[in-house]
Amino acid sequence: MSNNHFKKGELYSFITGKASTAIARRLQKKFNAAGLNITIEQWSVLYHLWKEDGRSQQQLCNATFRDKPSITRLVDNLEKLNLVKRVASESDRRINLIYLTKQAQKLEEETMQIADDTLNEALKTVPPERIDVCKEVLQIVYDNLK
Amino acid sequence: MSNNHFKKGELYSFITGKASTAIARRLQKKFNAAGLNITIEQWSVLYHLWKEDGRSQQQLCNATFRDKPSITRLVDNLEKLNLVKRVASESDRRINLIYLTKQAQKLEEETMQIADDTLNEALKTVPPERIDVCKEVLQIVYDNLK
């Protein structure tokens, strides 16, 4: 019978995700301080396009764990910022393939460095093996619920 | 020198908080399925009022890790739902003390049970000692950045 392990006082942070909220806020502040005019959510879309350019919006939904309207609007805003371009698929006209602009390609290195720094700040006092356990637990949580 | 421990592929989930997003969504669905007409964010405010009723909005900001405008609007919406009432402090007229209504008091048991169930689903396959490590790491992250 699983772990009736959580006392009331403990469940709150898990649900509200205070840690990831804190990380995201710090990262956003660093982006702003660097004069980078993008949101964390926009960055999370770019992140997956840097890994593989030309994904469809639906693929971005799966990758970013967002629903279709959210991606529609993130892509809208990224297009306004001239960071991506929608290109209709030739083989299936329902599909938009999303491509990075040159301007967006230039952002990869700097923003990844900032993200790296942010995580090092967040985790600087945590031994690597405990980080690994934490990552694994969060992955299991995600797999259990997704 | 800290842990240059994160390879690119690993930092994404930490930043985006996929696990806590998944938990929150599942909890929201369960609230909806139970006919409970409240959001997770509203619930998180009620949560702290159940622990101690009559807190000020500023205290709720600190407790929920939200800024003042966010709390103003959450309290607005909770008031519309007849779940809390703003009462001007006698000693300091800048302060609103927020009190639960009878209707909100009735929600505590049911919603806490649902939250408990949700976390048990999320963590059912995770050994307790690993959960503890994960909680500690997340707490440290929060303390490092808050």
Add this chain to the structure above:
DNA sequence: TTTGGATAGTTGCACAAACAACTATATGTC
């Protein structure tokens, strides 16, 4: 070949978050 169901994407609406600018009240110092 038509038709019915699935899939990709968009739009409208309500709610929430972050930031800046604002009002009102309190407090400490001269």
Add this chain to the structure above:
DNA sequence: GACATATAGTTGTTTGTGCAACTATCCAAA
């Protein structure tokens, strides 16, 4: 007491999220 400063809360704007309803396209079965 007057003034500067700090604190509590509100409002406006932009951005993002979740849901439902919608359009367009594809595909498979009759």
